[in-house]
Amino acid sequence: MAFPRVIFILGGPGSGKGTQCKKIIDTFSDFVHLSAGELLRDAKNSGSTAGELIQKCMMEGSIVPAEVTVGLLKDAMIKFGWEKKRFLVDGFPRNDENYNAWFRILPDPYVECCLFLNCEDDILVKRILGRAEGRSDDNIETLTKRLNTYRDSTQPIIRRFAEAGKLIAIDAEGDVDTIFNRIRAALSL
Numbered sequence: 686m687a688f689p690r691v692i693f694i695l696g697g698p699g700s701g702k703g704t705q706c707k708k709i710i711d712t713f714s715d716f717v718h719l720s721a722g723e724l725l726r727d728a729k730n731s732g733s734t735a736g737e738l739i740q741k742c743m744m745e746g747s748i749v750p751a752e753v754t755v756g757l758l759k760d761a762m763i764k765f766g767w768e769k770k771r772f773l774v775d776g777f778p779r780n781d782e783n784y785n786a787w788f789r790i791l792p793d794p795y796v797e798c799c800l801f802l803n804c805e806d807d808i809l810v811k812r813i814l815g816r817a818e819g820r821s822d823d824n825i826e827t828l829t830k831r832l833n834t835y836r837d838s839t840q841p842i843i844r845r846f847a848e849a850g851k852l853i854a855i856d857a858e859g860d861v862d863t864i865f866n867r868i869r870a871a872l873s874l
């Protein structure tokens with residue numbers, strides 16, 4: 686049985702994960718972009734039984750239990766063709782529970798690397814408060830909580846990938862195209 690090939694994309698809120706993933710899939714047709722946050726928002730809006738829990742976590746900037754998120758990611762990968770594509774899994778795994786559940790629930794998927802978009806907090810804040818997509822969590826109160834969650838729960842996961850020799854760190858400050866070129870060079874695309 687073939688396994689999916691996965692690149693995780695991590696970085697603070699506003700580091701440009703969604704923006705860069707879009708550029709990658711627009712340029713390279715073998716990639717599929719799976720945003721964990723988008724999948725959760727879709728599940729919430731479509732009346733999933735986990736909808737209330739997802740909404741609560743999003744407004745608190747906390748992390749939805751892994752069984753919900755991994756289930757959504759797995760279903761999406763199966764839908765796109767489990768073994769045919771390279772999946773850009775954006776915004777996941779965000780904590781130890783996510784990380785452990787991924788490897789417990791999915792049958793030994795091949796994780797190529799974790800791409801880390803590294804950006805200082807002041808730039809993250811400016812970008813998130815300037816994002817005009819009407820997201821209810823893009824306000825200073827929730828953003829402060831998201832930044833705390835990122836520091837306390839997600840940065841240790843980024844270090845975990847580094848220790849496993851799987852981390853590719855990208856300077857995510859500067860203009861969108863410059864960052865995209867850094868990513869292309871780092872992934873040899």
Ligand SMILES: Nc1ncnc2c1ncn2[C@@H]1O[C@H](COP(=O)(O)OP(=O)(O)OP(=O)(O)O)[C@@H](O)[C@H]1O
Pocket residue numbers: 696697698699700701702703704705722776812813815816817857858859860861864
């Ligand atoms: N290099 C950049 N320079 C300036 N603005 C940027 C850059 N990259 C992204 N942006 C803008 O910053 C905002 C956040 O970007 P994006 O949605 O890609 O971040 P994200 O990491 O996916 O955020 P989140 O984790 O909150 O979903 C958007 O409005 C986007 O257009």
Ligand SMILES: O=c1ccn([C@@H]2O[C@H](COP(=O)(O)O)[C@@H](O)[C@H]2O)c(=O)[nH]1
Pocket residue numbers: 698721722723725742743744746747748749750754775776777778779822831
């Ligand atoms: O794996 C995930 C991804 C996201 N969440 C929750 O969603 C919001 C928004 O995520 P974005 O990546 O900014 O779209 C995030 O603050 C979490 O509450 C999650 O729990 N697990």
